Amino acid sequence: MYLCICSGVTHAQARKAIEKGVVSLAGLQNRLGVAINCGSCAGRAEAMIEQIQSSDRRNYSLAGAVRPFVPASSPL
């Protein structure tokens, strides 16, 4: 499914770019050409960035709660 029809960018391509470090609409514009033509996809692109970033924060937090780091030499 396309995120940006004007530039032919799919949701999967945008997700991959965000997961590799793109953190802003400007980043998606520079990397993939999202929202550089009609601009109608800009809001969806920003929402996607926020959703993936908040999901990553939540997953990181949950991972820490489930598997705390305990050094091998710890008496625990």
Ligand code: FES
């Ligand atoms: S749909 Fe993305 S710039 Fe037009």
